[in-house]
Amino acid sequence: MDREQLIKYIQDKFPGKVTLLDCGRVEPFFKVELGFLKEFCQAIRDDTTLGMDYLCNIAGVDSGEHYEVVYSVASVKNKIRFDFKIFPERENPAIDSVIDVWPGANWYEREVWELYGINITGHPSLKRFLLPDDWNQGHPMRKNWDAPDFVRMPEN
């Protein structure tokens, strides 16, 4: 299945819920509606044509205006890979956990929660992960984060 066929297949399968983002990459990049995430993940994993059995990565993004969570998925069997992202709300950001679909999402979601403060609904153990155990300074990858010894790069 080549790129055009894959885009068409996914857009026909989830009409109105999934839009293609223009990002200039080889693999297609989709935007998924916020509440539709878990259903979407379950569907692309169980679909025989797609069969996305491998979650490569989950990454958080803070663009300054909105949060994003980017998922990279691949199918080992069908040799497909693509990415999709969702946009949590700015105030009290929260997304659904996809551990039920891909158990490997556990640590990625903990990392996103810890560094960006995006709450993962349904995650079994959201506790301190990468930062020091006695960390009490919030979520450091947020754009507006600050700390006493944090030095921001000068503008020029």
Added chain:
Amino acid sequence: MGIIKKLPVFLEKVPGGGIVTTSLDYIFSQSQASSLWYLLFGTACCAIELMATGASRYDFDRLGMIFRASPRQSDLIIAAGTITKKMAPRLRLLYDQMAEPRYVIAMGGCTVKGGPFYYDSYAVEKGIDHIVPVDVYIPGCPPRPESLLEGCLTLQKKVKRLKMQDWS
């Protein structure tokens, strides 16, 4: 250590005792400076240069420096590489476990002042002198083995100047 430190106080009352004290000072300081065994403590890319310096081309061994895998047997920590905030308590623990007299070389920009992680980093300690006292700073990213050898020679000069009374 207590006896050694009080030894000059007793000896100087004896006629000719000053010669004994200075000779002992010379022997002790020369032996210490010629056998600075360092702890294997490489946390980032500087450790590659440290290994290169320890290998045959630059040959730390001619300064009498051999790596030890245990802080109990080392005299020196060459802090080679970025010290993150999570690593900092471990560095302090290793330093505390070493027997005195003990020395620290801060190798590379990261250990001197945070290096390339000075700006925009929440995770890196900006200089290990917040954690342990540093004897010699070696800037560079990473420093070449020649710089490291120069730093070790500087430390040897410092150690050779020490007298028994200065021992902590």
